[in-house]
Amino acid sequence: MKHLRTVDDVMTHAVISVDRQAPFRDIVEIMRQRHISALPVLSEDGRVAGVVSEADLLLKAQGADESRAVTAGRLMTAPAVTVPRDATIASAARLMARGHLKRLPVVDDGRLVGVVSRGDLLKIYLRPDEDIAAELRELIMAYLIPAGSSLVHVYVSKGTVYLDGSIPDPTLQAMLVRVARTVPGVVDVTARLDAEVPA
Incomplete structure (x- = not known):
């Protein structure tokens, strides 16, 4: 890729x-x-x-x-x-x-x-959605592994990124949206990420 x-x-x-x-x-x-x-x-x-x-x-x-x-x-x-x-x-x-x-x-x-x-x-902006999603998954893993456990699903359609799932810290959502916007070919980002509740 x-x-x-x-x-x-x-x-x-x-x-x-x-x-x-x-x-x-x-x-x-x-x-x-x-x-x-x-x-x-x-x-x-x-x-x-x-x-x-x-x-x-x-x-x-x-x-x-x-x-x-x-x-x-x-x-x-x-x-x-x-x-x-x-x-x-x-x-x-x-x-x-x-x-x-x-x-x-x-x-x-x-x-x-x-x-x-x-x-x-x-x-x-003609990059395949699969390429954008794969690159973004790599970036998300790099940012989230140090922050603790998380489950973020990445879906890309016509250059628009959709982030769903849970993150260990609610302040990470804004950072992940900024990271997603840096990926070449991304047109827009929609994030619906819930903060994990400690057991």
Whole structure:
């Protein structure tokens, strides 16, 4: 069972990129053929120098002298906003939301290793319910065994977690709900946990 935690778990590894010398028309053709709206621009050593997007191309097409050679190096937005491959899915989502970005180049030591899109980040919500439940059971066992005996049933349906049973301490319910919400793919949590009454 794969626990989806980092950008590396969901990113697209086969990346289409261009170098600084790529001409305007070639960039447009690549975007059209591959159905993508932006391309990382790489320097000679494979590092991400910038990103050229459809918006960059449209701005150039609207007002510039097209008789001059226009290249990716002149069109790109730089420096590029990138994310390391070991970044959490949540941190990548925040970065995209903050910058109003549709995708981010993924780097390892500055070199391009993938691209993560909004759609890639949403993949976690397609995890099988069984995978979510199994991961959550592991986490619950880790939290509850030190706290004493308990009997917690975990059921997941369409990403919604249902926790039923008994726990040794009523204050654990809020903690278990918080733990459940950290599991990638969880949409909501409903807990009906009774505190055990000492004999």
